[in-house]
Amino acid sequence: MAEEMTNPTPAETPAAPKAASAAKPAATAAKPAAAKPAGHAAPKGPPLATLTPELLQLQQQFGESVITPAPYVGVLVNDLSKLRDVMTYVRDQLGFDMLANATAVDYIKEGYIEVVYHPQRSKGGQPITLKVRVPRGKDPVAPTEVAVPSLTPVYAGAEFQEREIYDMYGVRFEGHPDLRRILTWEGFYGWPLRKDWREAYYEGDTKPFDSRWPGGHHELAEERVPWADNVNYPPGFDPLNFTANPDAGLYDSMAAGVPGLDAKSNGHALQPEGIGAAVPVLDRNRNTIADEEELQTDQIIVNMGPQHPSTHGVLRMVVKLDGETVTDLKLVLGYLHRNHEKIGERNTWLHNIPYTDRLDYICGLANELGYVITVEKMMGIKPTERAEYLRVIMAELTRIQSHFWAIGFLLNDLGAFYTPALYFITERDLILDLFESVTGSRLMCNYMRFGGVSRDFTEDQIMHARQLAFDRIPRKIDELEQLLTDNEIIKARTIGVGYLPAERSINYSLTGPCLRAAGVPYDIRRVDPYSIYDRFDFDIPVFYGADVYDRYRVRVAEMRQSLRIVQQALNQLDQTKPGDIQAGKKAYNHRVPAGEAYGRVETPKGELGFYLVSDGGQNPYRYHVRSSSFINLNSLKEMTVGHKVADAVVILGSLDIVLGEVDR
Amino acid sequence: MGLMGTGILKGLGVTLRHFIDTYAEDLKYILNKGGVQQPRPLRRQSPKNRGLVTVEYPRERLPLPENFRYVPFLVYDTEKQDDKCTSCGICAKVCPPQCIWIVRTEDPVTKRPVPQPKEFYIDTTICMNCGYCAEFCPFDAIKMDHDYELSYYPNQEPNARLVHDKARLTKPDTYHAAIHPTDWRRELEDRAAEEAKKKAAAEAKAKADAAKPSPAAAAKSVAKPTAASDAPAQQADAENKSAGE
Numbered sequence: 001m002a003e004e005m006t007n008p009t010p011a012e013t014p015a016a017p018k019a020a021s022a023a024k025p026a027a028t029a030a031k032p033a034a035a036k037p038a039g040h041a042a043p044k045g046p047p048l049a050t051l052t053p054e055l056l057q058l059q060q061q062f063g064e065s066v067i068t069p070a071p072y073v074g075v076l077v078n079d080l081s082k083l084r085d086v087m088t089y090v091r092d093q094l095g096f097d098m099l100a101n102a103t104a105v106d107y108i109k110e111g112y113i114e115v116v117y118h119p120q121r122s123k124g125g126q127p128i129t130l131k132v133r134v135p136r137g138k139d140p141v142a143p144t145e146v147a148v149p150s151l152t153p154v155y156a157g158a159e160f161q162e163r164e165i166y167d168m169y170g171v172r173f174e175g176h177p178d179l180r181r182i183l184t185w186e187g188f189y190g191w192p193l194r195k196d197w198r199e200a201y202y203e204g205d206t207k208p209f210d211s212r213w214p215g216g217h218h219e220l221a222e223e224r225v226p227w228a229d230n231v232n233y234p235p236g237f238d239p240l241n242f243t244a245n246p247d248a249g250l251y252d253s254m255a256a257g258v259p260g261l262d263a264k265s266n267g268h269a270l271q272p273e274g275i276g277a278a279v280p281v282l283d284r285n286r287n288t289i290a291d292e293e294e295l296q297t298d299q300i301i302v303n304m305g306p307q308h309p310s311t312h313g314v315l316r317m318v319v320k321l322d323g324e325t326v327t328d329l330k331l332v333l334g335y336l337h338r339n340h341e342k343i344g345e346r347n348t349w350l351h352n353i354p355y356t357d358r359l360d361y362i363c364g365l366a367n368e369l370g371y372v373i374t375v376e377k378m379m380g381i382k383p384t385e386r387a388e389y390l391r392v393i394m395a396e397l398t399r400i401q402s403h404f405w406a407i408g409f410l411l412n413d414l415g416a417f418y419t420p421a422l423y424f425i426t427e428r429d430l431i432l433d434l435f436e437s438v439t440g441s442r443l444m445c446n447y448m449r450f451g452g453v454s455r456d457f458t459e460d461q462i463m464h465a466r467q468l469a470f471d472r473i474p475r476k477i478d479e480l481e482q483l484l485t486d487n488e489i490i491k492a493r494t495i496g497v498g499y500l501p502a503e504r505s506i507n508y509s510l511t512g513p514c515l516r517a518a519g520v521p522y523d524i525r526r527v528d529p530y531s532i533y534d535r536f537d538f539d540i541p542v543f544y545g546a547d548v549y550d551r552y553r554v555r556v557a558e559m560r561q562s563l564r565i566v567q568q569a570l571n572q573l574d575q576t577k578p579g580d581i582q583a584g585k586k587a588y589n590h591r592v593p594a595g596e597a598y599g600r601v602e603t604p605k606g607e608l609g610f611y612l613v614s615d616g617g618q619n620p621y622r623y624h625v626r627s628s629s630f631i632n633l634n635s636l637k638e639m640t641v642g643h644k645v646a647d648a649v650v651i652l653g654s655l656d657i658v659l660g661e662v663d664r
Numbered sequence: 665m666g667l668m669g670t671g672i673l674k675g676l677g678v679t680l681r682h683f684i685d686t687y688a689e690d691l692k693y694i695l696n697k698g699g700v701q702q703p704r705p706l707r708r709q710s711p712k713n714r715g716l717v718t719v720e721y722p723r724e725r726l727p728l729p730e731n732f733r734y735v736p737f738l739v740y741d742t743e744k745q746d747d748k749c750t751s752c753g754i755c756a757k758v759c760p761p762q763c764i765w766i767v768r769t770e771d772p773v774t775k776r777p778v779p780q781p782k783e784f785y786i787d788t789t790i791c792m793n794c795g796y797c798a799e800f801c802p803f804d805a806i807k808m809d810h811d812y813e814l815s816y817y818p819n820q821e822p823n824a825r826l827v828h829d830k831a832r833l834t835k836p837d838t839y840h841a842a843i844h845p846t847d848w849r850r851e852l853e854d855r856a857a858e859e860a861k862k863k864a865a866a867e868a869k870a871k872a873d874a875a876k877p878s879p880a881a882a883a884k885s886v887a888k889p890t891a892a893s894d895a896p897a898q899q900a901d902a903e904n905k906s907a908g909e
Contacts, residue, residue, distance in 0.1 A: 211765075212764060213756040213768070214766065214768035216756065217785075218785035218787065220787075352760075354796075423678075423682065429717070437730075437731060438731065440729075440732055454799065471711075472711050483675040483678040484675065486675075488671050491671075589757075
């Protein structure tokens, strides 16, 4: 089995053989041994410079099953069957206790799909890169024949990320508890992020499209492909007799073992014999299961959403209820899915900046910052001083307005409809006024550029920012605390609700204010500083309750710290040269040197990462967004089970998700 | 923790303050006997405002900041009576959703491109208002508009379309100057600097030519204006080549 799972691709490659992989065990057993010395001998690229001591240790421990392919970053786990051992070692011995990111890249020419993992330490520092390769397989619409062992037993945070890889690339994961499609619907035909998959109304692999200039007669995409006849349907698909049952798997898995619920009932009707049956009821304090026969409660499945005011957008929570207590919860995502990453791979490097605004549309500027610093890392350029300051001011104001929004709508979820939210939105709007007057738009700012920003602040705008940062917002935060922090109703509703201890939070790859509310001082601005955050004096607020109340308090404290940063940045802005906002010449046709990078920033929601692969061209070869909202949802079930359904709403609100980023 | 209920009372105090603040403007109005100078929308949205913040659109409108951007328009040079656009195609290339379509004019005889667009379309249903076209246009020929009300009643305006053609897109540079005063000033300065440079170069050349006998120099000075007007097109072509690579 071990030999069969081994991927034979040698070390020096991406131009390696068509992975005829699993068929020849004898050859595969020999090859990695031959490959390893080649990997070390190959002088091209920066092979060993990227090898941290941890990776060397890993190589000593696992020998030939981990190798370092020369041209690319990271360590290739050559022996798939060892992956879980390697990862467990990485987690327990090396201390990389959090799976920051997991994604895949389709190397279609080389014939394999590379699954990429970025584990990191919750204590801080750079993540390491580990990869495995699976052959793409001959059938383009079937999942890969070779399965990757699922990492869910090692990192709980891998659950959604592996489902996403399966959904987008068709990589099978052995041992995954619930391997279904996540962003597209069950029954979707094909694997959208594979390089040979084409969307409906496909026009070209990369932008700019040739049809626009010089002979650009306007046409609608619908006219170009009149009957959408470039859409692929499964063989034998008959639209007239097609009945979708996309939720069968979902309801099956939730109804399993519960009398009175089965897939056919779809959760709406109860079987007669189920009524009144004694079922285990989870105790309120979540530690014991009491068989409370006298209550005579039944379990039912209730759909909350996709259109529901408490879900902050089109999110569907399927909850299994026992009375009012949640006993199980599953999420149905993807209602806002537009395959942002595929669009990103069609776009040029520059085109992607305004698209990142649309990820988490509440804090577009923070997303842009994440993308541009990742690309700058690959291009090896540095923005000017003034641009750095402007970026920090904008990103921190974004954090403040996003937290105002988050707290306002958390209160909505608690039942304090709109009064607190509107009080805070006043100040948020003043921040957006600044964004509008500087960048031209309130939300979709499109402000950052590679090596700088698009516009400088004028004197009036600096004055406006100073008024906000030194006077208006501090007063508003005081008022906010006066209004909410001591309120007994809020305390009763939130303290102890949605508890998830630190080690579980880390294992679930929870990031952002929610992780810091569990006592983990993990903030990328501090643990892996980017931009010029190392120049400012600020604290990372940490609370230890790990509940909804402390998530609220962390956000309030963070706003104060962000204000400190904005104030310092505004004071130091005079020392920079006005107008000097772009390093080098302004360009639109960037070429990024071949290679890959994982860059991340601390957005108001958590860690936003960009994993980019360039083949040296005008377009990214791979553009992956590590979305904090999406990955934070991993832990929602564990936070919610055992609470009342009304608390489920509050817990979701405390995670502060934005569906534009969840569904991408 | 203090006495039960004090937190709620404290919060209610905040609500009460907000309630009173909503009348702040009315009180000010009464006390000043109507002597409030600033227009209401501006006042309400300023960082110094207390109380009511809402503006009653469409009866009242917020003044737009100069940088505000909505779908682009083409600038028509009223002085030269000509489109500023040279149909170089850079805007079509930097457009992220690829909503710009341009047909380049060709000389009917030589088949060489003429620096003028024959057709120009912007599909406003696709446009994402990112502003790249205006930012990267080397000729200041395309600018972002302030007109954000694009909807129309098909039965009242049967010819209106959301795909804007050249006629719909073209607006005079006086309009551009009115909504983008700073940008316009910069353009004028740039143009003045360019002309001064050209003039200096011409004078230097004239001086050099003066040393030599005249007929060739006279011919050259006639040829110069056309060469200058061709220059942008050539420059644009060169840039297209580099972009297309």
